[in-house]
Amino acid sequence: HLEAEQEVKVYSRTANLVAELLVEEGDEVKKDQVLLRLEDTDQRLTYKKTFSQYNQATSNFARTEKMFHDGLVPQKEYDDEYHRLEQLKISLEEADRQVQFTEIKAPIGGTITSRLVKLGDHVNGNQHLFDIIDFESIIARVYVPEKHLAALAINQPVRMVANSLGPKVFEAYVKRIAPIVDKNSGTVKVTVGVRKRGELRPGMYVD
Numbered sequence: 001h002l003e004a005e006q007e008v009k010v011y012s013r014t015a016n017l018v019a020e021l022l023v024e025e026g027d028e029v030k031k032d033q034v035l036l037r038l039e040d041t042d043q044r045l046t047y048k049k050t051f052s053q054y055n056q057a058t059s060n061f062a063r064t065e066k067m068f069h070d071g072l073v074p075q076k077e078y079d080d081e082y083h084r085l086e087q088l089k090i091s092l093e094e095a096d097r098q099v100q101f102t103e104i105k106a107p108i109g110g111t112i113t114s115r116l117v118k119l120g121d122h123v124n125g126n127q128h129l130f131d132i133i134d135f136e137s138i139i140a141r142v143y144v145p146e147k148h149l150a151a152l153a154i155n156q157p158v159r160m161v162a163n164s165l166g167p168k169v170f171e172a173y174v175k176r177i178a179p180i181v182d183k184n185s186g187t188v189k190v191t192v193g194v195r196k197r198g199e200l201r202p203g204m205y206v207d
Contacts, residue, residue, distance in 0.1 A: 002194075003141075004202045006108050006134035010035065012127045014043070014101040021119045023130075029106045035130060038123060040102040047095040054088040061085045110134035133202060138194050139175065140206055143187040152177055158192050162199075162206045170206075171195040 020037040023029060061081045068078040114131035117123060140160070144152065158172035175193035182189070194200060 002204045004133045006137035010130040012123045018121045027112045031109045033106045036104040038102040043098045050092045050095045054092045057085045057088045140192045142190045146181045
């Protein structure tokens with residue numbers, strides 16, 4: 001059976017309402033393309049508040065540092081201001097990540113094969129949203145008796161026929177040859193790639 005080597009499930013990384021749905025099943029997408037946007041008012045408000053606190057802490061620390069070097073404040077006060085600034089820096093980075101998580105992007109290029117949400121839905125963290133398959137990564141895994149191993153070579157031409165598509169022959173090739181022989185079956189796993197996909201689809205049975 002044919003399968004796609006590049007196939008991913010896309011999950012949410014934060015929770016909120018679906019504000020924009022930008023793709024549909026069957027659409028081709030590029031890597032890092034935005035698929036969906038969540039409502040981000042709360043995340044952006046948190047970022048603005050944290051950014052303001054971080055700026056204030058930066059100014060306070062600058063004053064404290066100068067006074068510390070002039071011998072006007074003790075080590076503990078200097079350390080406290082430094083640690084407060086570092087904690088706010090971490091909080092600001094986390095707030096920025098939460099804003100970015102409201103944009104759901106494609107981790108690979110390919111075709112949307114399944115959309116599991118609709119506009120206005122409330123999405124939870126780690127919820128399954130889309131399936132993406134790169135149809136150009138279609139392969140077949142063939143198990144060849146070890147006695148034929150010497151006759152195999154990378155890029156060797158392969159003729160592929162799909163039972164459901166009649167006698168048409170598709171051009172394929174040996175993409176990878178496993179480095180070991182399975183001791184139980186006495187076979188070698190050979191990964192066959194397809195040069196021109198045409199009507200071939202993942203799940204089809206081929207010879």
